[in-house]
Amino acid sequence: MDEQTIPKLLKASAEKYGKRVALREKDLGIWQNITWEQYYQKTKYFGLGLLSMGLKPEDKVSILSENNPEWLYADLGSQSIRGVVVGIYPTNVATQVEYILDHSQSRFVVVGDQEQADKVLEVKDRLSNLQKIIVIDMKGLRRYRNPLIMSFEEALALGEEMDREDPKRFDSLVEQTDPEDTALMVYTSGTTGKPKGAMISHRNAIASARNFLSCTPLRVDDVIVSYLPLCHIAERSFSVLYPLMTGGITVNFAESLNTVQDNIREIAPTVFFAVPRIWEKMHSGHVMRMRDATRLKRWIDGWCGKKEKEIYDMECRGKASGLHTKALRTLTSVLHGYPLKKHFGLNRLRYVYTGGAPTPPETVIFFHSIGIKIRNLYGSTECTGICSVHQGDDIRVGTVGPLSPGVELRIGEDGELLFKTDGVFKGYYRNPEATAEAVVDGWYLSGDVGSLTEDGHLVITDRKKDIIITSGGKNISPQEIENEFKASPYIKDAVVIGDNRKYLTALILIEYDNVGKWAEDQRIAYTTFKDLSQKPEVHELVSKITEEVNRKFARVETIKRFTVLDKELDQDDDELTATQKVRRSIIERKYADVIQKMYKAG
């Protein structure tokens, strides 16, 4: 479609697809359909509701909720009357919520439920701009007598009334939206410092979506499940932008956070995007389940897994022809590949993506060999998503694919990647200094170091500031080493340390569930995470994994010592970003004495 703003796209889609299903939500145990008409109507009512409460162009509306259709109504409704939408991670704690509401000067905040409402109420006295808290699920809140609180239905009712008085009003407002308007602001989680609000215009959003879609022909009958945080640009693109641009992809919302995996199985999406953590979990879940399986199943899994990998290797070298190979491929897929795909709910997939952080190669190879061709997607909020992606059948492990159409690349002297596209954002809200550092002459400085292969695939080495230079002067990418650790089902996270030091060390965080299970099998009694993580046997286990990892690297890149952390890393303690990335600097500061010990002689 050629419309130039997001609300115009919605209007056009509603006119074109009317009674077709746009969204689906599982409620009270049943999948409920929402048509494009209804989608548009609810959006209209919400937008007008805000208007009747005095929202003006460029005013900010924050959304703090799990994914649900109301999220989209609030998002598009606000944009339709030229408001700016700020998504906040539902996992953020009250102080982080306060920072974003305050910095963005939000006048309205849409919250999912009581838990989220309580966070805002806790800090409301310090938010002078805040006018209303609009609650989607009022359970437990009906007797809060706070004038700030109103229900989502009340807001819709206000809008409905306005619409009855003046039925043309909304359509003309949608016409007034301008491609250069800021449509949304995404607060980047930032592994350093306070979050920054990246302003993204309609033009940015649509250009980026167009780039992606031109190399990924999504179809009207495609189905996706919306389950990652919508405030992140990737999920926003898959759940809002791409369906609007292609008109007709059905977006499904899980019943609750705990049922996502079941719901994915029920829906069997055809387009799927997941972050590495989810792939790792699926993979290690499979590995752990096989340990409890019967001997026959274990044998089948082992044998098929091995054969599938061999065939995959041959495919990569272009030698997977011949009758024997084909027969073998059919056999393993009947016995192993297909049942597994079905189990994950990924048996109907057409396009499947990973992104947000590097995925451990071992995990990617596992999925590739059972026939789930995970494509790498690389991008950033500041480019409104995608910069490069695996296109067509050219899917390779270890690269993030060729540049997306409409994206230009320059590699700086220090190896830093610079991008130029129509998706490059308008700047950080109320932070011109940071904007000036991030965008120079229209080029976005990504902060990532990487290179291009001879045939045009992009390879990312690491974050520029994370590169370790040992006191011996050797440049090392910690990410590569950490990823090898994370491929083990027993390890959740690893932080490699060694900048300006003689050798490398690592802080290791164990995967509680899996190590717990392992301990039970070994008849090791334990009580809590702290207790388990400090068992000598667990130390021994990690030490074996470390040896295996070390074998894959040159001598200077090996881990000489490690410490198993006795506590889970937590977003609440600022150790992780909202996207569950490790905040290296905070961890290095927090565990300074532990690190110091690893560098003491003896």
Next chain:
Amino acid sequence: MQTSSTTKGESVGSPERAAAGPQLTVERLSLSFGGIRALQGVDFEVFPGEIFSIIGPNGAGKTSIFNCISRLYTPQEGRILFEGTDLLSLPPHRIVSLGIARTFQNIELFRNMTVLDNILLGRHLFLKSGVFSAGVFLGKAQNEEISNRLKAEDIIDFLEIEASRKKVVGELPYGLQKRVELGRALAMEPRLLLLDEPTAGMNLEETEDIVRFVLDVNEEFGTTIVLIEHDLRVIMDISRKIICIDFGAKIADGTPKEIQTHPKVIEAYLGEEFQGKESDRGAE
């Protein structure tokens, strides 16, 4: 996943409702098993929409009161009135249809049935169609099945147990089983809910969760709640009124504040440590 702590005061039964006169009246309740006198002339009144708690040391007779109300035991003396009806004149199965539901100290669910089936069982009293029409699943029986399933799904949604809907109860963690038991009680659409130690054996997070649900039930449906509980912090936080039982007799009643400072309570139950302080989960 609710982790926020309970909001004090805001959710406690409101005084204007209390003006309507008691919903449950217990008068001179006495119960003995042979030579053991389990209850000796216990009196109390519960008003509509309030959260009312019964505390007391182990074996003081708290659960016996519940068992008298739900007619598992028949007291030798005394009267129990629920909205004007004398419960003691009724057989046990009629109690539920009056609008009284309860949960048990030790979970009493069907362990080999699913969560959904257990909750649907709570709808039993609303099933009116006969064996024949239910057997062939025609008209009325079908509608009934649908409306009851809808109610059960409402409760599943309310208690946030969607993920375990189809799971067998015996496989679930303890805290979740307690929630399912609460769900089954709610399926009866009670106006009075008797909860026997809902947080026993739970960790802090599970306790906060269940307390949040108890408050939600009270707020959302206006259900009167009578609570037996050992976790004093919970009791003091959410109850409007408390009575304390020792050796089968009522030794004190009043607001949480009055109970905390009542000399007899301190002596009989709380011990000297508790005075004025916020307690941990002592007393067990």
